[in-house]
Amino acid sequence: MSTPARNISAVPEPAPPPRISDDEALNLYYWMVLTRATEERALNLYRQGKLPGSYYTGRGQEAISVGMAAPLRRGADGDWLSPWIRDLGSYLVHGVPVWRMFAQFMGKAGSTTRGKDGNLHIGGYEWNIPCQVSHMADMIPLTVGAALAYKQRGEDRVAVTSFGDGATSRGDFHEGLNIAAVLEVPAVFVAENNRWAYTTPISKQTKVTDLYKKALGYGIPAIEVDGNDVLAVYSAMSEAVAHCRAGRGPRFIECKTYRMAGHAAHDKYESYMPMELLAEWSDKDPLKRLEQALREERTIDEAKLEGIRTTVKDEVHEAVERADDDGFADPSEAHLGVFAEADTDA
Amino acid sequence: MPEMTYLEAIRAAMHDEMEIDERVFVMGEDVGRQGGAFGATKELQQRFGELRSIDTPVAESGIVGVAVGAAMAGQRPIAEMQFADFVSCAYDQLITCAAKMHYRIGWAVPLVVRCPNGGGVGGGPYHSENVEAWFHHHAGLKIVCPATATDAYGLLRSAIRDPNPVVFCEHKFLYRRVKQQVATGPRDGVLVPLGKADVVREGSDLSIITYASTVQLALAVADTLEQEDVSVEVIDLRTLVPFDRDTVLDSVRKTGKTLIVHEDNLTGGFGGEVAAVIAQDAFEYLDAPVRRVAALDTPIPFAPPLEREYLPLEEDILSAARDLAAY
Numbered sequence: 065m066s067t068p069a070r071n072i073s074a075v076p077e078p079a080p081p082p083r084i085s086d087d088e089a090l091n092l093y094y095w096m097v098l099t100r101a102t103e104e105r106a107l108n109l110y111r112q113g114k115l116p117g118s119y120y121t122g123r124g125q126e127a128i129s130v131g132m133a134a135p136l137r138r139g140a141d142g143d144w145l146s147p148w149i150r151d152l153g154s155y156l157v158h159g160v161p162v163w164r165m166f167a168q169f170m171g172k173a174g175s176t177t178r179g180k181d182g183n184l185h186i187g188g189y190e191w192n193i194p195c196q197v198s199h200m201a202d203m204i205p206l207t208v209g210a211a212l213a214y215k216q217r218g219e220d221r222v223a224v225t226s227f228g229d230g231a232t233s234r235g236d237f238h239e240g241l242n243i244a245a246v247l248e249v250p251a252v253f254v255a256e257n258n259r260w261a262y263t264t265p266i267s268k269q270t271k272v273t274d275l276y277k278k279a280l281g282y283g284i285p286a287i288e289v290d291g292n293d294v295l296a297v298y299s300a301m302s303e304a305v306a307h308c309r310a311g312r313g314p315r316f317i318e319c320k321t322y323r324m325a326g327h328a329a330h331d332k333y334e335s336y337m338p339m340e341l342l343a344e345w346s347d348k349d350p351l352k353r354l355e356q357a358l359r360e361e362r363t364i365d366e367a368k369l370e371g372i373r374t375t376v377k378d379e380v381h382e383a384v385e386r387a388d389d390d391g392f393a394d395p396s397e398a399h400l401g402v403f404a405e406a407d408t409d410a
Numbered sequence: 411m412p413e414m415t416y417l418e419a420i421r422a423a424m425h426d427e428m429e430i431d432e433r434v435f436v437m438g439e440d441v442g443r444q445g446g447a448f449g450a451t452k453e454l455q456q457r458f459g460e461l462r463s464i465d466t467p468v469a470e471s472g473i474v475g476v477a478v479g480a481a482m483a484g485q486r487p488i489a490e491m492q493f494a495d496f497v498s499c500a501y502d503q504l505i506t507c508a509a510k511m512h513y514r515i516g517w518a519v520p521l522v523v524r525c526p527n528g529g530g531v532g533g534g535p536y537h538s539e540n541v542e543a544w545f546h547h548h549a550g551l552k553i554v555c556p557a558t559a560t561d562a563y564g565l566l567r568s569a570i571r572d573p574n575p576v577v578f579c580e581h582k583f584l585y586r587r588v589k590q591q592v593a594t595g596p597r598d599g600v601l602v603p604l605g606k607a608d609v610v611r612e613g614s615d616l617s618i619i620t621y622a623s624t625v626q627l628a629l630a631v632a633d634t635l636e637q638e639d640v641s642v643e644v645i646d647l648r649t650l651v652p653f654d655r656d657t658v659l660d661s662v663r664k665t666g667k668t669l670i671v672h673e674d675n676l677t678g679g680f681g682g683e684v685a686a687v688i689a690q691d692a693f694e695y696l697d698a699p700v701r702r703v704a705a706l707d708t709p710i711p712f713a714p715p716l717e718r719e720y721l722p723l724e725e726d727i728l729s730a731a732r733d734l735a736a737y
Contacts, residue, residue, distance in 0.1 A: 144483065177514045187515045194482055195515045197506050205472045206507060209479020209487075216435065216461045216485060223479070236503075239472030246467055402549045404518035404573040 084295055086362055092294050093358060093369065095130040096351050097376045099153035102162055105380050106169050110329050115169045117182045122150030124292070124324030125256055127350035129153030131297030132226060132254050132317075135305050143305075144192050144210040144223035146203040149184050150256060150323075151226055159191040162379060166387035173393040174386075180393075180401075200231035204240030204253070211249035211314070222308040226254040230261025232275055241282045241316075250308035252301070253279065253316045256291060258323035263336050279316035291319025292350040295357070322348075411593050417585040419559040420450050420524075422594045423566035424488060428458055429596035431486060434570055435462040438473055438490030438524075447492050448526060448585060470499035474523060478508045478575070481521040486570060494525035494579065495539040508575035509550030518573040522566070527555075528623055528673055529705075529721055530583040534712035540622075540674035540705075545577050546650055546683070552576040552604060553650040557625035559590035561648060564602030572604060581623045581673075588626070605652030609661065613643035616735055617661040618727070619684055620671040621647040627724045628671055631731050640735045650680050658684060659692050666697035667734050671727055676704035698737035703730045 084092075103121045110119040122129055129151035136143040138159045147154035156162065160176065167174035168186055176186045177195065187195030194210075196203050207225035214221040231237055232255065244251050255275040259266045266273050279286035285307075289300045297319055304315035322345035326333035358364045414422065427434045435458070436451050442465035445452030455463035466473050470491060477487035491497045497504070500523070508519050529538035545551045552574050556562040562580060569576040593600040610625065611632050618628040625646045632642035643661050647654065662668050668688055670681040681702045688700055703722045711717055 144479075181514045185514065187517070189515075189517045194479070194517065195511060197510070199502060199506050202475065202503065202507055205475020205503065206479035206482070208472075209476035209481070210483035211479075212476060213480040213483035213485045216480075223483075236471055236475060239467070239469040240475065242467055243469060243472045243476055247464070401513045401516060403552075404512045404516075404520075406518070406573055 084298065086364060089295065089358060089362060090364070090368070090372070092130055092134060092298060093354055094372050094376070095134065095153055095157050096126045096294060096354060097373055098156055098162065098379065099126045099130060100351055101376050101380045102156070102165060103152055105384060106166065107329060109169070109384070116171055119169065119329040120149045120183055120327070121325050121329070122152055124345065124349065125150045125258060125321050126153050127294035127354070128226070128254065128256050128291045128297050128319045128321060130157055131294045132224065132301045133157035134298055135302040136224060137221070138191065140190050140192055142192050143221050144194070144207060146194050146196060146207050146225040147184070148196060148203070148227050148231070148256070150228065150258070152184060154226070155184065155186050155193065158193055160186060160188070160193070161383075163383035163386040166384050167390050170387055171392065172387055172390040174390040178393045178397060201227060201234035201236040201240070203227070204236050205243065208240050208244045208247070208249055208251050211244065211251035212247060215249050220309045222250045222252060222305050224252045224254065226256055228261060229255065229257045229259065229266050229269055229275060230264070232278055233269055241279060241284060244314040245282045245284050248313040250311070251314045252304045252308060253284070253314065254301070255316065255318045256321055257318055258321050260323045260327070260337070262327040262331070274318065276316060276318040284314050284316045286316035286318065288318040288320060291321030292348045292353060294350060294354055411591040413589055413591050414559055415586050416556075416559045416562045416580070416588040417448060417450060419563035419592050420566055420580055421452060422592070422599070423563045423570070424451065425454060425457070426594060426596040426599050427567055427570045428454065428462065433484065433486045434488065435464065435485060436488045436490060437464040437466055437477060439466060439468055439492045441465060441490050446490060448582070450524070451490065470496045471503050474500035474503040475507065477521050477523070478503060478511070478519055481519045482511070482517060486520050488522045488524060488570060490524045491526065493533070493537045494527040494541045495536050497523065497525050497541055501544065504545065504551060504575065504577070505548045509548055512574070513550060519575050520573045521575040522569045522578050523575070524578045524580060526582045527579040528581040528583055529710050529717060530623065532712065532714060532717065533582075533710070535709040538710040540579070542577070542579050542650055543674055543679050546680055550575070551651065553579065554604060554648070555579045555581070555622040555650060556648065557584070557622050557646050559588055560592050560600060561602050561608070563592050563594060564600045565604065565648060567599065567601050568604050579622065583623050602648070604649045605654055607648055607654035607657040608646040609643065609657065610646045611642065611644040613641040613665065615641045615665055616667045616669065616731060617643045617645060617665045618669045618671055618731065619645045619647065619658055619661070621650070623673050624671045624722060624727070627722075627727055630724050631728045634728055635731060635735065640731075642731065653683070655687055655691070658687065662688050662692045663695040666695055667737065668696070668700045669727070669731050669734055670700065670702045671722060672704050673722060674704060675707050676702060677707045679704050698734055701730050701734055703727050
């Protein structure tokens with residue numbers, strides 16, 4: 065069952081979120097299964113030495129990546145979505161084909177960057193997804209800027225970005241949120257409090273471990289939700305987006321969750337992460353919880369869920385094959401694209 | 411054609427682009443109601459409203475980051491740094507986000523960051539910096555350094571129209587000291603293309619290659635040396651990125667002697683790159699070593715006698731040019 069969002073700001077209590085239909089819930093299930101299957105497959109490829117560089121997963125955070133993207137409008141004329149490194153699901157939901165994710169990890173020509181950047185540094189004008197950078201919190205001011213553009217043109221679009229607890233320590237978090245509040249732009253900030261920034265626990269990151277309280281300090285209405293409950297994230301996000309579209313300024317959603325793996329695949333997290341905490345959060349696995357809710361509260365037939373899982377399995381298999389067959393960009397492309405010739409040649 | 415100062419030309423360029431393109435807007439500290447610390451955006455808010463002339467919090471990284479996002483979302487922002495020095499706070503946004511976005515995903519970032527640059531105004535170490543070399547090393551940013559009112563106007567209009575991030579280094583010392591008749595107007599104002607150096611004075615014995623505040627000094631030196639029967643060619647680079655190699659190399663191949671002058675400090679300054687290009691591509695034409703005149707490799711001191719010691723002055727350029735002519 066979805067946990068209601070707790071509103072702790074000075075703004076009026078929001079109307080109760082509309083009930084999520086079974087079809088919507090199943091759609092969220094599909095995306096979450098696809099997200100996990102894609103990540104598990106990519107991790108295997110990494111371990112087989114088939115992915116250059118490193119590999120980062122968002123295991124345990126799929127409810128956030130899917131739930132925050134699902135209420136958004138897709139396409140070049142849709143909503144701006146700038147997810148961070150744990151949000152593979154956001155890219156899928158917002159329109160990036162699965163095979164291009166694998167092509168990206170492999171550095172192939174079919175990647176959204178044509179092999180010029182790796183991992184989840186994915187983006188493209190056609191999806192209105194800017195390409196994230198490694199520097200934490202940099203995408204926050206950019207997202208405020210996109211929201212400003214929509215406000216200037218009187219469009220009812222929103223700009224959304226996500227980040228982890230570590231990013232809240234950087235200056236661009238402060239500058240971005242402050243400007244968003246002052247300019248009253250339609251931006252939604254999604255903080256994923258997964259308790260870890262690489263090896264640093266949140267207790268060493270900040271004294272204010274409830275991140276939504278930071279947003280309140282900037283005058284931005286903020287809530288916290290159970291980040292392992294996709295229905296809760298989806299509801300909170302739908303409400304925040306509606307608030308923005310109505311011209312009522314920025315919103316902030318803190319999703320409480322837990323990082324169920326290392327910072328990256330090479331990270332020996334067992335050496336610093338308390339195993340009992342990991343076990344505790346393992347029981348709150350977002351995918352297991354959604355399956356349970358679908359079966360027990362919505363009495364959805366197991367065969368239906370199995371059907372979705374089979375579809376996803378095939379989809380991922382085909383995606384890996386297609387990415388495998390894809391070639392690398394010609395080395396001469398390394399020279400190209402430093403400057404644009406026209407406004408949009410994406 | 412109205413006579414206007416370099417500063418008025420900058421304001422006119424923004425005004426004229428805002429008249430014909432509603433995507434263009436200005437943002438920065440005190441740019442709105444006040445019209446900026448120097449008045450470069452004066453009355454733009456009154457004319458175009460608060461959504462197109464935006465007073466922002468004191469947050470240079472935020473300002474540039476917001477401008478990058480707005481540019482990607484289809485606007486054409488002009489972000490003002492109150493002083494060029496403060497762009498150090500926005501360095502990350504410029505090189506991490508603005509400069510690399512198009513290379514990675516082919517998504518253009520049509521952005522201008524205006525940087526009131528340079529010394530000679532008693533600004534001290536934090537209000538006098540020349541910042542062009544900070545960005546020159548990094549691929550993906552255009553760098554513009556106008557020396558005249560007409561160029562300030564025409565280059566700024568081109569920079570606003572350019573689909574790339576442009577660091578626009580306007581020199582504060584020139585703001586009110588340089589005046590010129592400038593062809594302005596939303597539809598028929600002059601445009602000066604990025605990447606085309608200006609041969610501001612032709613000569614045959616020696617080339618002075620320079621930009622921004624030192625162009626006037628180089629011209630004065632050329633006048634003096636003319637009376638000594640030395641014919642000096644003066645090249646105003648106008649833009650450092652793109653760099654007009656051909657105009658520079660043509661001049662050096664003609665004169666055989668090169669003096670590179672800039673107000674920025676010597677080490678790691680743009681002059682080093684110019685010298686390297688000449689050494690590689692015009693070596694056989696050289697009749698003398700390539701010389702550079704630039705500021706001291708120190709922070710910029712405040713007190714007028716100290717600041718004069720720091721800056722490259724007309725007499726420094728004259729002395730180096732005489733030596734070179736006699737070589």
